[in-house]
Amino acid sequence: MLRWNEESSQVQAAALMRPAVSASAKVEAICKTILANVKEQGDKALLSMAKEFDNRSNPRLCVPLDEINASEQALSAELKYAIDTAYANVKRFHEAQLPKDIKLSTQPGVVCELKYQAIEAVGIYVPGGSAPLPSSVIMQGVLAQLSGAKTVVLATPVQGDKAINPAILYAAKLCGITTLIESGGAGAIAAMAYGTESVPKVNKIFGPGNSFVTMAKQLVAQTIPGMAIDMPAGxxxxxxxxxxxxxxxxxxxxxxxxxxxxxxxxxxxxxxxxxxxxxxxxxxxxxxxxxxxxxxxxxxxxxxxxxxxxxxxxxxxxxxxxxxxxxxxxxxxxxxxxxxxxxxxxxxxxxxxxxxxxxxxxxxxxxxxxxxxxxxxSSLNLLDFFRTYTVQTITKSGLTQLSKAILPLADAEGLDAHANAVSIRLEAIKNEQ
Amino acid sequence: MLRWNEESSQVQAAALMRPAVSASAKVEAICKTILANVKEQGDKALLSMAKEFDNRSNPRLCVPLDEINASEQALSAELKYAIDTAYANVKRFHEAQLPKDIKLSTQPGVVCELKYQAIEAVGIYVPGGSAPLPSSVIMQGVLAQLSGAKTVVLATPVQGDKAINPAILYAAKLCGITTLIESGGAGAIAAMAYGTESVPKVNKIFGPGNSFVTMAKQLVAQTIPGMAIDMPAGxxxxxxxxxxxxxxxxxxxxxxxxxxxxxxxxxxxxxxxxxxxxxxxxxxxxxxxxxxxxxxxxxxxxxxxxxxxxxxxxxxxxxxxxxxxxxxxxxxxxxxxxxxxxxxxxxxxxxxxxxxxxxxxxxxxxxxxxxxxxxxxSSLNLLDFFRTYTVQTITKSGLTQLSKAILPLADAEGLDAHANAVSIRLEAIKNEQ
Missing domain, CATH: 3.40.50.1980 (Nitrogenase molybdenum iron protein domain)
Structure with a gap:
């Protein structure tokens, strides 16, 4: 027990100090090799890693749809109820976060809009390890489903010659996920980032994982333009x-x-x-x-x-x-x-x-x-599966009025062509009259 | 002119190819040195860089408040009108983006909330260069102002022995910015990331800049836990x-x-x-x-x-x-x-x-x-100045019902203590009855 008020600020800071985590140069080097292999060799690299790292004697990548659909038969009534309830509650809370477009006129003849667009293709990683994590499927899959993303890929490792866990499959089924890949670690992240014969390329990768997964996510976000990841893991x-x-x-x-x-x-x-x-x-x-x-x-x-x-x-x-x-x-x-x-x-x-x-x-x-x-x-929320963009529509009289704001600013910033794009239009308006 | 339909997919791709931009190892090394200097020496490092890189013979860091307040006297009526109008329109459009907390009951006795919290301290970088950029102040400063951030720092370089441009000062004044730092490049980013005697430490840094600014932003985001930046610049x-x-x-x-x-x-x-x-x-x-x-x-x-x-x-x-x-x-x-x-x-x-x-x-x-x-x-929007967090409040009967979802999932995931945190409470409820 530490008595806060009796301690120096140094001892206080030490009590709140987090354990150091730093990715080793070795992890980075291994991940870079894996990324390059998957980029070059696609499915072949994934299958060979499943043998090597997951001890699978006869690995496969895609889970057939009928296996996903049949998953609930293998679940106890209690576990099915639990997954159904978790799914429903998570859906209810995140559905309330569905964004609404904004449209307003900032001044006469100038209409501005903020619009939301679902990120088209998203990847969800679910770690393997000692036990299956259906909750991790739900916490990410529901959001992808609500966003309306066109492509949702779920990747998770399967150990040895076990079948993929039915609780994972059932949670994925509820979330409408049809592309389920049996692959783990940095290889799975690379597959979703670059795409392979079996794995569609995605725009954003979500999900927790070990130091290899975290490093691979950072590397693809840094090196592939436009590739995004959810948040730093710790x-x-x-x-x-x-x-x-x-x-x-x-x-x-x-x-x-x-x-x-x-x-x-x-x-x-x-x-x-x-x-x-x-x-x-x-x-x-x-x-x-x-x-x-x-x-x-x-x-x-x-x-x-x-x-x-x-x-x-x-x-x-x-x-x-x-x-x-x-x-x-x-x-x-x-x-x-x-x-x-x-x-x-x-x-x-x-x-x-x-x-x-x-x-x-x-x-x-x-x-x-x-x-x-x-x-x-932020805590993961539905907007992490959307991006915003803006739209403006300006009438002739709107531009005429707005030019009094644009031209002096373009002039102050020394940007002639910016001013010219407006004044050439003002001239056209004048000539019409 | 390129006729799209007559070209191979390779030529098509080449036409849409972006010019390569890659930060050189030299830029990275210089930035790392600057970051370390500012972290160690604070204001002293900033002042010495202002002399060296901005050719200032007698540099200062903070712009006095009365200088900010007096700025409009130096503006033409046209430029003042332009800044006022741009400020008003940007404010109107972004004010409509102010987020609303969400609160709902997912099942009886289980209330969940999504809450928005303004990021407490934000830094805004405005590049110098050949002309002042008051529009860059407005596009970032209005959002910081609307978010209600407690600390807003604006950093911008001043070249030679010129005074800081009054259009920058006036735009900052409209946005309610009182901490204005005459400092540029990687040094300014380091100052906002680590804090110095004159520059408050911030949680998130916004703003465009040259390759040194971009690299410095990336480095502080990668190395300081919790430090965030706006978006990759290109x-x-x-x-x-x-x-x-x-x-x-x-x-x-x-x-x-x-x-x-x-x-x-x-x-x-x-x-x-x-x-x-x-x-x-x-x-x-x-x-x-x-x-x-x-x-x-x-x-x-x-x-x-x-x-x-x-x-x-x-x-x-x-x-x-x-x-x-x-x-x-x-x-x-x-x-x-x-x-x-x-x-x-x-x-x-x-x-x-x-x-x-x-x-x-x-x-x-x-x-x-x-x-x-x-x-x-996304395009920069007001939510970039906020973070979300969630709150849940569960009653005894709410937990009793929800336990039917929690316990089988904790069991499936092999997390005993997760189950125990619920069952120990169910027991207490039972003993009360």
């Missing part, structure tokens, strides 16, 4: 603000649900009660004992801080300074503080709003800025 | 689609108003009439003769293509393939085609809507994606 983190009446078991459970994500996860508790912090420490030890990912969670807890603050108001200041991906407010009444929330990715209000609700099913998106990016970056 | 470009009744003088004037921007600018004409193309060629020669930036425009024209298409519909296909920053439609009736517009940054409809209207005063933003980025990137 280790996951939670900050809990709890008051003197909070339930230490709930606090410990929330801290652990973040800690089990990865050894580089970070969890921070800010509390105004020494007794609650001590009880939380005990609850952490107790709950940790039963977790299947106990070792991961233990490593993450080593990066983490339980901090005693003077007041809940001070906790919000410290939280704004840290900028947490997830911010949980276990407060009797959070209302007076909600306006003080700053630099958080997603906020969970009250004793009965655990982070796992947002991770899976409340409706908010679980793709969030982390590692201090939440001061500037 | 050479400016226009594509004009004109029909058989279009005015060749207007076409030539629009092509030249783009060409005068820089030798690497690109201009493309797509027209369904050979005669109009020939008349445009003649008009280009005639108009070019009188331009003060004749040499620049001539060089740009060398990168450019006048293309004969079969039909206006085909022109829209070619335009979508190119993805122009500016798209001008000199068509008798553009209406049937407006839905076919794709991958354009800003569209100018009709014979009396020249690009210079949007560059200065119609109300739309002149900061646009270029170099093929318009398939994925």
């Amino acid at each position: 280790p996951s983190e939670v900050l809990v603000i709890a008051d003197e009446r909070a339930n230490p078991e709930f606090i410990a459970a929330d801290l652990l649900s973040q800690a089990e994500h990865g050894a580089d996860s970070q969890v921070i508790l800010l509390c105004n009660s020494e007794s609650i912090i001590e009880q939380t420490q005990q609850a952490l030890t107790r709950q940790l004992a039963n977790l299947s990912r106990k070792e991961t969670a233990e490593q993450a807890l080593a990066n983490s801080s339980l901090i005693l603050v003077d007041s809940i108001a001070q906790a919000f200041d410290v939280s704004a300074q840290y900028g947490p991906e997830h911010l949980i407010l276990q407060l009797g009444d959070a209302t007076p503080y909600l306006d003080k929330v700053k630099n958080a990715g997603s906020v969970f209000v009250g004793d009965y709003t655990p982070e796992s609700a947002g991770d899976y099913a409340s409706g908010t998106n679980h793709v969030l800025p982390t590692y201090g990016y939440s001061a500037t970056y | 050479p400016s470009e226009v594509l004009v689609i004109a029909d058989e009744r279009a005015n060749p003088e207007f076409i030539a004037a629009d092509l030249l108003s783009q060409a005068e921007h820089g030798a690497d600018s690109q201009v493309i004409l797509l027209c369904n009439s050979e005669s109009i193309i020939e008349q445009t060629q003649q008009a280009l020669t005639r108009q070019l003769a009188n331009l003060s930036r004749k040499e620049t425009a001539e060089q740009a024209l060398a990168n450019s293509s006048l293309i004969l298409v079969d039909s206006i519909a085909q022109a829209f296909d070619v335009s979508a393939q190119y993805g122009p920053e500016h798209l001008i439609l000199q068509l008798g009736d553009a209406t049937p085609y407006l839905d076919k517009v794709k991958n354009a940054g800003s569209v100018f409809v009709g014979d009396y809507t020249p690009e210079s209207a949007g560059d200065y005063a119609s109300g739309t933003n002149h900061v646009l994606p270029t170099y093929g980025y318009s398939a994925t990137y």
Whole structure:
């Protein structure tokens, strides 16, 4: 336990320091080779990587449509209900974000429009690893579906000779995804960025992944003009603000649900009660004992801080300074503080709003800025699947009036041809009269 | 003149090829040194660069407030009117983009919100060069003002021992900017990214610039966690689609108003009439003769293509393939085609809507994606000065119902602690009853 007010600003800063993550030059070099291979050899490179990295003896790339359609038969009724509900809630929340074009007249005869265009082709990456991640399909796939993107590619690795997990397929089916590629890592990112015989080229790539995936996304965004990626990825983190009446078991459970994500996860508790912090420490030890990912969670807890603050108001200041991906407010009444929330990715209000609700099913998106990016970056939202452009339509009399603004500015900026494009038209208007 | 249908796809692609731009390793190395100097030495480094690069004998950094306030006295009535009008139109169009928070219940007892937060501190860069660019101040400053950002820093270089241009100061004054820094290039970007004694540190940096500015922006975005920049910058470009009744003088004037921007600018004409193309060629020669930036425009024209298409519909296909920053439609009736517009940054409809209207005063933003980025990137808009975050609030009964979605998904993903954070609460609810 760290007593915030008794520490120097150096110790305070160290308590909020994130574990260092820097991509090694080795990761970059490997990714560059993979990118070049996929660009040159297409499907062949992907298949050879599936053998090498995913231990598949007879890899394939595309999942046949009837396999996607038949997926729900392999699911328990409970899991199907869960996926259906998560899908419906995420859809409801993001549907409300559908953008509306704007059209207005800025002065007589001058009409300006802001228009939204869905990004035409998007790629979604879903990591493999120890368990399938249907929630990751939903959190990205629903948005692609709502945007009306013409092409949606989902890529995910399959390990060994297992079949692709039916929960992944069913979530993809609900999202209307028909192009599902069994491929992972930097190779899958390269395939979506360059296109191959089986994989359509996309304009923007979404999705989390390991250091190879992250590096490959950065490389394609830097080197292919127009290629975009969702946001910088980093280790996951939670900050809990709890008051003197909070339930230490709930606090410990929330801290652990973040800690089990990865050894580089970070969890921070800010509390105004020494007794609650001590009880939380005990609850952490107790709950940790039963977790299947106990070792991961233990490593993450080593990066983490339980901090005693003077007041809940001070906790919000410290939280704004840290900028947490997830911010949980276990407060009797959070209302007076909600306006003080700053630099958080997603906020969970009250004793009965655990982070796992947002991770899976409340409706908010679980793709969030982390590692201090939440001061500037947004939680994933529907507009990330759109771009805006503008349109202006000006009448003759509109241009005549507007020229009084354009010409002196073009003159001040020394741009003759800019002025000429207007005055040549004014002359034509005069000659007509 | 290139006849589109008679050419191979290779020649077609070559006609739409953009001039290569790649930052040299030398630019990168210089920028890294400048960044390190400013980070270490702050104001001292900026002042020494102002002497070295801007030939200032007695440089200063901050423009005093009374100088900003007195700026309009030095402007002609015409230029003041122009700046006032451009400011008002840009403000009107972007004010309509002010975002509204979203709040809804996805299922009983589960309330989700999407909230907008202004990015707290933003930096605006305005290039110097041969002429002052008050329009660049307006196109960025109005948005910062409307967002309500707490800190807005504007940096612009001043050459030699001249005073900073009053048109820049007056535009800044209208936008409510009080922190105005006389500093340019990579040094100014570093100052806003790291902060110095005189320059507040910002979270996001906007604005165009030369290769040093662009490189410095990329470097700070890559190396400082959470630091954001507006969009990748590239050479400016226009594509004009004109029909058989279009005015060749207007076409030539629009092509030249783009060409005068820089030798690497690109201009493309797509027209369904050979005669109009020939008349445009003649008009280009005639108009070019009188331009003060004749040499620049001539060089740009060398990168450019006048293309004969079969039909206006085909022109829209070619335009979508190119993805122009500016798209001008000199068509008798553009209406049937407006839905076919794709991958354009800003569209100018009709014979009396020249690009210079949007560059200065119609109300739309002149900061646009270029170099093929318009398939994925947006024209600068008010949301670029905001970030979104989400909030969820769940009741006991809400969580009880939602747990049927959370628990099977946590189980499928092998995340025990995620499930535990819910079940520990369900138990508490049960014990209360």
